[in-house]
Amino acid sequence: MNALRLIWAGFRMNLKMLGTSSFFMLTAVVQPVIFATVAYYMFRSGGRAGTLLYASLGAGMMGVWSTTLFASGGMIQWQRWQGTLELGVASPPTMGLLYLPFSLANAFTGMYALAATLVWGRLVFGVPLRLAHPFQFALALPATVIALGLMGLVLASTFVLYRNANALANLLEYPVWIASGLVFSTSLLPAWTRPISWILPPYWGILALRRAALGGDVWGPLTMVLVAGAAYGVVSFFTFRVFEHRARARATLSLT
Amino acid sequence: MTTFLRVFFVGGVIAFRGLFNWIRPAIYIPTMLGSPLFQLIFFTKLGQYAQAESTDFYVVGNSVQVCAMAAVYGMTMAISNERQMQTLGPLLASPANRAAVFLGRGVPVLANGLLVSAFTFAAGAVLLGFHPGLDAVPPLIVIVLVTVASCTCFGMLLGSVGLRAKDVFFASNLAYFLMLLLCGVNIPLDVLPGWMSAIGRCLPLTHGIAAAREVAAGASFADVGGLVATEAGIAAAYGAAGFLLFRFFERESRRSAVLDVY
Numbered sequence: 001m002n003a004l005r006l007i008w009a010g011f012r013m014n015l016k017m018l019g020t021s022s023f024f025m026l027t028a029v030v031q032p033v034i035f036a037t038v039a040y041y042m043f044r045s046g047g048r049a050g051t052l053l054y055a056s057l058g059a060g061m062m063g064v065w066s067t068t069l070f071a072s073g074g075m076i077q078w079q080r081w082q083g084t085l086e087l088g089v090a091s092p093p094t095m096g097l098l099y100l101p102f103s104l105a106n107a108f109t110g111m112y113a114l115a116a117t118l119v120w121g122r123l124v125f126g127v128p129l130r131l132a133h134p135f136q137f138a139l140a141l142p143a144t145v146i147a148l149g150l151m152g153l154v155l156a157s158t159f160v161l162y163r164n165a166n167a168l169a170n171l172l173e174y175p176v177w178i179a180s181g182l183v184f185s186t187s188l189l190p191a192w193t194r195p196i197s198w199i200l201p202p203y204w205g206i207l208a209l210r211r212a213a214l215g216g217d218v219w220g221p222l223t224m225v226l227v228a229g230a231a232y233g234v235v236s237f238f239t240f241r242v243f244e245h246r247a248r249a250r251a252t253l254s255l256t
Numbered sequence: 257m258t259t260f261l262r263v264f265f266v267g268g269v270i271a272f273r274g275l276f277n278w279i280r281p282a283i284y285i286p287t288m289l290g291s292p293l294f295q296l297i298f299f300t301k302l303g304q305y306a307q308a309e310s311t312d313f314y315v316v317g318n319s320v321q322v323c324a325m326a327a328v329y330g331m332t333m334a335i336s337n338e339r340q341m342q343t344l345g346p347l348l349a350s351p352a353n354r355a356a357v358f359l360g361r362g363v364p365v366l367a368n369g370l371l372v373s374a375f376t377f378a379a380g381a382v383l384l385g386f387h388p389g390l391d392a393v394p395p396l397i398v399i400v401l402v403t404v405a406s407c408t409c410f411g412m413l414l415g416s417v418g419l420r421a422k423d424v425f426f427a428s429n430l431a432y433f434l435m436l437l438l439c440g441v442n443i444p445l446d447v448l449p450g451w452m453s454a455i456g457r458c459l460p461l462t463h464g465i466a467a468a469r470e471v472a473a474g475a476s477f478a479d480v481g482g483l484v485a486t487e488a489g490i491a492a493a494y495g496a497a498g499f500l501l502f503r504f505f506e507r508e509s510r511r512s513a514v515l516d517v518y
Contacts, residue, residue: 022423022426023425023426023429026426026429026430030430030433031429031433034433034434034436034437035433035436037437038436038437038442038443039302039306041437041443041447041448042302042303042306042308042442042443043306043308044447045306045308045309045443045444045447046303046306046307046308046309047306047307047308048305048306048307051306164280164282164283164286166283166287167282167283167284167286167287168286170286170287170290170291171286171287171290171291171294173291173294174291174294174295174297174298175294177298178294178297178298178301183302183305184301184302184304184305184306185305188301188304188305189301
């Protein structure tokens, strides 16, 4: 019960904090809309037909990932700057549990991106919003967002030790878009990149969302989203414990 | 004149080292080299999937555009971070020539932009089979140089706004993303609606990218002289506007005693 209260309180607080940040509004709303527009025009000028909803979903998921990445990367660093990281570490709950609601709120804020690109596509480009499997879409969306939040938690845990989090976040934005095949098929990539795609929740998430929207089997990728999310959740609790201990042992926790 | 040149070159380099003291290989390589590399791959693969343009179209467009990351963000920070670091007051209290102070900051930023573009072109050659021919390399260097200068001048304008605005990085991020859409980086201008391409033609990059594409396709430098001259004109216009705005905000900040205040 205490854990649930902690998750709810942390989730609400971080959601409010992100809502007041112009940077996150840019990342979660403006940037995805611009990328969606670029993708729409690229598809329109190209020879591939019937791909605008595909682009909308992909650009929205790009925004979900960007928000999760920058917010998860930043949350440890900001707490360091604000001097609250030590207080969090010293509090009774485990660090993983403490930052879980923060990471979930980051991914939830990213959902604005999906909403923004779908609405933008409908209003400006007339992209039809008829979903082939609306119920499965409604299941796949929160499952994907939670899985991304858990993936963000693993990233955040590494930033307890790695102090150049922003640089790593800058680097990881495009590679995950590419390896997850958010707006193009991963079959265009070399075969050796497939295993990388398979371990990324956004890869399974966009597959589930795309099939729920355009038709196809949703349950397979949806199961994989849940499996990948659970795996990242377990890994994050382990990495948080190890990295926290190392940072405390080396006395580097609050060093910026 | 000697003092002007000293403030321009030495002052510019010292200011860069001071304001960007956080740059280390662990930050520079992922941000300034890694991110452009993956941007190039992303848009090239997206273009291939959409069956839109040739690979060379995306290699040239993105390799020129990534200089904006160094130039626009770098120049914005080179000016507006003086305020954030509380060094704006001492800087403006000095009798140094303002044009030398202002323009000198652009030199390291410009060099950095050139390096980022050159790296991305090289990555395009190695990974994506972009081979423009040796004859095209010297004119490409000149075109990229003019384009980086143009983006740097645009960054000067945004940086000057940062002398008063609370959050100039929202504007510079927005400008950077809009450049991807409006400047013909990944979408031919004739595919965009008229009003979008009209805005794109007033921004840095657009004419530089068009010139670079023609040169890469075999045109001579003389053939693209008009495009390069237009890009240089845009650079001059943004540079002049940035300098005027810098002087205006300097005077206004002194008058209303809000220098260094957020």
